[in-house]
Amino acid sequence: MVTVSAASGALGRLVIGQLLTRLPAGRIAVAVRDPARGAGLAALGVDVRHGDYDDPASLRLAFRDAERLLLISSPELAPDRRIRQHLAAIEAAAANGVRAIAYTSFLGADRGGEGMNAAHHVTEQAIIDSGLEYTMLRNPFYSDAFINLGLRSAVESGKLTSGTGGRGLNTALRADLAAAAANVLTDDAHLGHGYDLTGPLWTYPELAEVLSETTGKKVDHHEATDETPGPMGFLMGLAWSGALERQTDDLRRLPGRPPASLRHAVANALSLD
Structure with missing residues (x-):
């Protein structure tokens, strides 16, 4: 089972769309704060589960039977709360025996935890320290913020x-980043790697x-x-x-x-x- 957290957002829905071209719907689950927002995904056969980053118990239930987890970073801007949310998700993944986590980080998070990368840096290190297999997807700013x-x-x-x-500007479209994430979630060759994705x-x-x-x-x-x-x-x-x-070539190679x-x-x- 591949589980995607925060899947009702724009990036999450695109990732699910890509996964459905690679896996049967019955092998995909999503964890969302409001399951009603996942009705369209449920209609496609995707298992929609309640999973709230602020409710660790819900995450433990949402991640059951998951072999792989795409941890889409919380939209929360306050670093302390964002870190708490991500740590809860990592702990829930470990408790459920999730084999590997792919995390949507941000460019430069591996180099330090200054400014907007504070939570991403801590989250990456927590994933590494958890002992779970992992892939870091360090995304750039979305092109959609500029080109719309x-x-x-x-x-x-x-x-x-x-x-x-x-x-x-090295921005990238969400659609390209979603394709990269889906590829990582369905190919063991990417385990243990961190990718710096630039358009x-x-x-x-x-x-x-x-x-x-x-x-x-x-x-x-x-x-x-x-x-x-x-x-x-x-x-x-x-x-x-x-x-x-x-600039890197990672976003060309991954999808x-x-x-x-x-x-x-x-x-x-x-x-x-």
Whole structure:
């Protein structure tokens, strides 16, 4: 049995979709906070179970009969609570005799536990210390946060603004990361490995060019003169510093196919594909 935790989210559903192309539905279980949200998966024959990261007892029941577990990281932002949730999941996996855990970590978590990687670093070490077999999937930021329907306003205005200084972004689509996770969950060759997953490097000036080409409407890139507010401002700042330019070949090798190109991502986001 392959069990996926937090499977009602966007990434989890994509992973289940990939697993269903590899395994019978009866060999897949999901642990979700609200089983009602898994009704669509249940209709496909997937075993939907109640599993709440804040309720360790529910996790012990949700992980029963699991040989492999995909531990999708909690969306909780507070490191202390996130760590508690992940440790509860690891303990529940060990108590159930789960053979191997694949964990959706973040790029750089193996190098230290600073800032947003604090919980990921602790979780990776706890998985290693548990004695269970493991695979670390260190994901980048999702391309979906940058390349989405919101780009239509840039096409309409003919102006795309960013605060990245033209630096590259190594983001990846959830769909590609889900394919990588499904491959790891169904192939013993990945046990004991950590993968640093990055998509093809792209820049905002390139994004403006692709928008122009795919829509037939001229879009020019402009560098922001003021700091972008909110979470997107934080991401822009990371890109401007060069922190998102790291590249590996892992995301090409894991699913056995190249990750989506910028052109494909734009066409898909604007429903042109």
